[in-house]
Amino acid sequence: MFLLSAPITAKREVARGMVVVSIQAPEIAATVRAGQFVNLGLPGSFLRRPFSVYRVDGERIEVVLKAVGVGTTQLLAMRPGDLVSCLGPLGRGFDLGPGPGSVVLVSGGLGVAPMPLAAGEARALGMRVTWVHGARASEDLCSETEGDAVIWATDDGSRGFAGTAVAAAPDGDLILACGPNRMLAAAAERWPDAQVAVETYMGCGTGVCLGCAVPLVRGGYDRACKEGPVYRAADVDWAALPAHLPYAVTATA
């Protein structure tokens, strides 16, 4: 785990309102695994904000986001050269096993975030990678893809399969999924053994506050930031995990 005051180096739009931000963070770039996240300290919001690492490019890490609230709006307003406090890598990422075989990466919306790293790790293990990505409409689909086959899905049918990414996906030896918790609950129905990356509120990101409770089928809670954010799909008590996180209070006003 490293704590860096890291400069933003570049930004690019990859879908309607969806932007990739590059951050110069050598220590994190060198050690992060797919499914892990960074906790970013932004001027004007009190707590840090968690973001999956999207890609690594030399000494830079990338995160992908949309403006959904104060912190994300701020991050998107920052310019190259501006500094962001970057804590990571955090959490336990995907476990791809020994390889080879086939892996299906199923993502909805911003759930695309951990997938490029996962594709890279899978390829390094000699796995065949199928990339399944869904969104509301074709403009919302992340334009950057990876893998040997790409399957698109849109709710409105404007591109690819008309329906969800979960419904559009083939089976495979290994399923990795990320997206709204509601989508992950659906993935759990179809693939109990899928590895899914969940979203919760986070206080610390480092395992000390117990704020990121994930309810488990076996009873009790564990920590999305420490044991998670990646879980075996059937282990999570989806009914007890808030499917839609309510809008957070803003810290600045």
Add this chain to the structure above:
Amino acid sequence: MFLLSAPITAKREVARGMVVVSIQAPEIAATVRAGQFVNLGLPGSFLRRPFSVYRVDGERIEVVLKAVGVGTTQLLAMRPGDLVSCLGPLGRGFDLGPGPGSVVLVSGGLGVAPMPLAAGEARALGMRVTWVHGARASEDLCSETEGDAVIWATDDGSRGFAGTAVAAAPDGDLILACGPNRMLAAAAERWPDAQVAVETYMGCGTGVCLGCAVPLVRGGYDRACKEGPVYRAADVDWAALPAHLPYAVTATA
């Protein structure tokens, strides 16, 4: 009184660490009088921060400041194009009377702030203007001057008179003074009828909170932001006015 979301247009250094910031604020530029101030809302500090208007340049107003705390540091870190919330003009400025005659502008350090506007108004009334400006050392003297005669004063004697601006100044029909409250107390001893611009903490800047109390010799308090910040020197109970405002708490942490 106007409330504007105003872009910063330029910055320039006028002494060691002392910077003039230009702000595009047409309505305020058109109406401000010497000695009045604006209350600036800065991202990251909760309350606004009061600054005298230094100059007017067309539709732009200028303020002059040093970094002494959170808000001033932030303002100095802002770049042309960045927006600052600008409330003003506020307070009661200098009263130059009918003119002509002579006016002596006595300033210490950042107390230079209201003087260029005052010089301009005095000149328009046909007054002879003597500019007296003091600081710790020659590098701390504001390099921009106005008026028919200029007198420098430095505590260390590195330029001009060795001593305070109050000691260096000649007499005149009208004395306007601004600087640390301690300096103004000294001015009050020498010139009971001087018009002095005082500094206090401010909550609102608009007269509703009673936070900016100025103790008066006749008893009671009035409001630096409404009846002030300019007072007849002998009217202020200098012993009861905090000479040194303690460092304020930062709002961001």
Add this chain to the structure above:
Amino acid sequence: MTVDMGLTVGGVELRGPVLAASGTFGYGTEVPLLERRALGGMVSKGIFLQPRAGTPPPRIVETPSGMLNAIGLQGPGADALIRDYAPQWASWDFPVLVNINGESVSEYGELAARLDGVPGVAGFEINISCPNVEQGGLYFGNDPRAAAAVTDEVRKRTRLPVWVKLTPMVTDIAVIARAVESAGADALCAVNTFVGMSIDLHAYRPRLSFRTGGLSGPAIRPLALHLAHQAARAVGIPVIGVGGVMRAEDALEFLVAGCAAVQVGTATFVNPCAIAEIHDGIAAHLESRRLGSLADLPRYLPRDEPVTGLSQPNTSTGP
């Protein structure tokens, strides 16, 4: 669809649910920027029967997302208020309540009697919660008997509506709320500022000349919201929420938590147009949810869910 924002709260007809809080809007004559149409009503700066000088400076200090103040109820006294301000209020189209203070029960009563019937005075807000005077204020606010005695006395000396402003500095706000309700209050305002302190590390002593001050601003909002909610669950009369309201969303939180209206204080210092923006934002929210009036806004005032975060067991169940 236009949203109906008018309402009557504790005997006072308001033009909207957003009022200016006492001590943060002067006597209503100072702030020219505010769009008056949006002002539901206002509460004037706290006043005593006699003029008061207030505390020496420094009187305020900024804190994270808030500020401490110790103004000490500087004010011109009842006679000057009647002479200088009430005549102006009488011509305005929104109600002005007077925030009344006293060092004794009888002084509160006398002040109310003095102002009763004065044109321009629409009602009273009894301040039993000012932390910044050596005598009175807070002392009346945390003892249910004293709070009831003040309320009862004022109630007897006026026919105007009587609101009571509660202090948060109590173990159980429901006890005080019920005591003043029983004594005849028409509405409650929850809450006044929380007592706080800040130390100057140069002088090694408090920054404020009064040493302590009252904390206001968004920092206290979650606490004020909880207390207003507890008060609303404890009494049958309306509760007006106060504390840290900066935006329409904040005001809506208080309304959903069971408040009939809100007061906005410190926000006005930061943004002189805050009240108008909050008023308009509430209307926009109602419209976006297709709610025709404030009365249609869903409230969270469950009679069946347990009250959590209580100071004492079994004292704060609903009426």
Add this chain to the structure above:
Amino acid sequence: MTVDMGLTVGGVELRGPVLAASGTFGYGTEVPLLERRALGGMVSKGIFLQPRAGTPPPRIVETPSGMLNAIGLQGPGADALIRDYAPQWASWDFPVLVNINGESVSEYGELAARLDGVPGVAGFEINISCPNVEQGGLYFGNDPRAAAAVTDEVRKRTRLPVWVKLTPMVTDIAVIARAVESAGADALCAVNTFVGMSIDLHAYRPRLSFRTGGLSGPAIRPLALHLAHQAARAVGIPVIGVGGVMRAEDALEFLVAGCAAVQVGTATFVNPCAIAEIHDGIAAHLESRRLGSLADLPRYLPRDEPVTGLSQPNTSTGP
């Protein structure tokens, strides 16, 4: 000049004046970044005798300059603590106190007895102030008799130092402080979180599943400072200040206001290196003022100035 930062507080030898607050540092095993040299000591996450699952999510919500939490004292129980954590603590060079909780006086006592003498456990912090459990916690914290009874019971069941963590949700903290001092507490920690609430405007109900939560962070600092100061003026035992300490300056405010040490909680979430930076900043301040040790820091604990902002007259004068 090097500054001496070591001290003994309430029977516990600390390496410095900055401790990690309960519930914000887990069991001390989670945060690898922190420079341990700077940790004066730590208080482990609150524990009950038996394992507890805690509350369902959402458990936290951000607020202006702070956060609300309702963790519900999730924990593994005494046996697991003794098995999994205490052995690690025994090898560390800073003291670990255990934050103990119970639903009854006897349960607190039993837990203390169970942990008494376990290597690695340097002392207890009795939590009579947790707002996030339906039974116990806060209820013991605002009644001087109940608070004294818990303290007395724990005192009898252990030879280890006993600290008591006070709740801010009381009318007069001095009364509780004196009650637990009389019952044998070695030190007081002031304060725990303030009860607050936040409303979700989509669901029109509280954001937290527990409905209310405890407010922490810099938002509460002026309030916590005032309460710690009041406690320090009321008792002869040391007071450890807690609440909103983010930077060395904040910690120094608590020390000047009469605290013997400080705890740092929420700051660690924002900056995992906060404790080390605060420790170093205090040392730098002492050095810059040419103060050789913490004991030389001037304190603001006047015996002659009146206490302002009090809830009740004449109850909080010094001992």
